[in-house]
Amino acid sequence: DKAKAAGIIEKAKAREILTAAEVYEILEAYRIPVAGWGMAANAEDAEKVAGDIGYPVVIKADSETIVHKSDMGGVAVNLEDGLAVRAAVEDMERKLKADDLKFFIQKYMPGGKEIIIGAKAEEGLGHLIMFGLGGIYVEVLKDVVFNLTPVTKFEAEEMLSSIKTAALLEGVRGEKGVDRARLVEIIQRLSQLVTDLPAIQEMDLNPVIAYEDKVFAVDARIAI
Ligand code: ADP
Ligand code: MG
DSSP: OHHHHHHHHHHTTTSSBOOHHHHHHHHHHTTOOBOOEEEESSHHHHHHHHHHHOSSEEEEEEOTTOSSTGGGTOEEEEEOSHHHHHHHHHHHHHHOOOTTOEEEEEEOOTTOEEEEEEEEEETTTEEEEEEEEOTHHHHHHOOEEEEESSOOHHHHHHHHHHSTTHHHHHOSTTOOOOOHHHHHHHHHHHHHHHHHOTTOOEEEEEEEEEOSSOEEEOOEEEEO
């Protein structure tokens, strides 16, 4: 749904960073799978939204001034009930003094592999699409590969095969592998998304949580 996504970008033009709600609506418009989510303004609201999503949930601080949420105590994972949700929100309200502070509530997705998929505008060339292992591995191993848009299915499959840790995607020592077809699909959809929306300077899905038979983006950032 290009028109819907373009409308969201147009409204956000005065800012550099899109809000969580804007980002996830754009992902959904391009059928990039995301974990169930909702927004809340306060603790009471958050408990209601969490109940609708279904426990366990994760709470994330959402503010224009917060980039690396977990570094600032802005991520609380595996919250099992309303009491834990209210406590997490109140804790963030105390710690994080942002005027525009809101709370992004999301389904907790345990036990998958963390993948990073990103895009960066390259003047006159389109965008570079990035793929690699996410989470702690990104910074430590810098094991990512790039491909210029438009990324074909064949090229996306090659990206999965050409990281140094490609064997980890297959599963080692009896652990399960990841859903390669769905990761390939996300790379292609992201390639289409940034091609349709050239105002996007940088975009990251970090992490995408991948299981054997499904994948979900659980953190996403768009800079225009
Ligand atoms: P940031 O990158 O801004 O610190 P993230 O949303 O990526 O914030 O959260 C930090 C880490 O918390 C992720 O890398 C992941 O390990 C974990 N995490 C975040 N959301 C979920 C989720 N819905 N389910 C499981 N783990 C999550
Ligand atoms: Mg992240």
